[in-house]
């Protein structure tokens with residue numbers, strides 16, 4: 541993509557949690573811009589602030605320093621403007637609602653007309669390859685399908701930004717590979733801007749246009765890697781020298797941030 545329209549900007553972002561055991565410096569001096577259509581992954585060891593950063597973008601946490609803008613607004617304004625969909629690690633579907641009923645929930649809350657709700661639910665079911673499953677209950681679907689349903693729910697109101705916090709972390713390798721491929725296809729079709737938290741180096745390298753490597757205590761960015769890989773990526777690109785080279789750099793970055801390894 542040639543245009544560099546800035547969607548998310550963090551300037552010297554800082555967040556210190558006050559806890560009973562004293563202050564926890566979860567984010568320190570985080571500077572990052574994410575452009576429209578970027579696929580940005582956040583990778584780093586447990587506790588380096590990946591989730592906290594995503595939650596700041598979603599106005600679920602309030603930074604204690606620095607500036608953050610989302611679609612040219614404050615994070616809070618962007619939340620009210622429903623600028624993003626958020627996908628959590630667990631699918632979090634209501635068991636008493638059908639898949640269609642779960643996907644429809646945000647649309648009901650936002651007051652979309654009944655016809656529009658039906659149209660959008662059908663559209664997003666198609667986007668995540670779940671046509672025909674709208675009438676099923678979550679327990680009737682596999683873990684991977686449930687996670688796709690939760691992605692559909694986040695896409696239902698057509699926000700430009702999709703924030704995903706380790707959405708495939710609990711799934712086995714084969715299912716994860718398949719969902720990674722589908723997510724790339726979905727990203728190519730919709731042109732969304734995606735922020736994606738993961739612990740997996742191959743997943744980060746396979747999916748991203750940029751990889752943000754983070755390190756803990758305090759949580760900070762230690763490397764930002766621009767991927768030279770083409771946007772269209774068959775799974776076997778993971779065996780290419782370019783892929784292995786980027787994976788190596790990510791691994792080195794993670795190791796450098798881990799003083800005790």
Ligand SMILES: Nc1ncnc2c1ncn2[C@@H]1O[C@H](COP(=O)(O)OP(=O)(O)OP(=O)(O)O)[C@@H](O)[C@H]1O
Nearest residue numbers: 557559564566585586587588589590591592593759
């Ligand atoms: N609400 C909170 N109150 C106090 N401390 C918090 C809170 N949320 C997060 N933290 C702390 O902030 C730091 C960063 O946490 P965060 O969950 O963002 O890390 P992470 O990189 O996403 O980790 P993981 O990979 O395990 O999910 C950790 O030390 C965590 O214990």
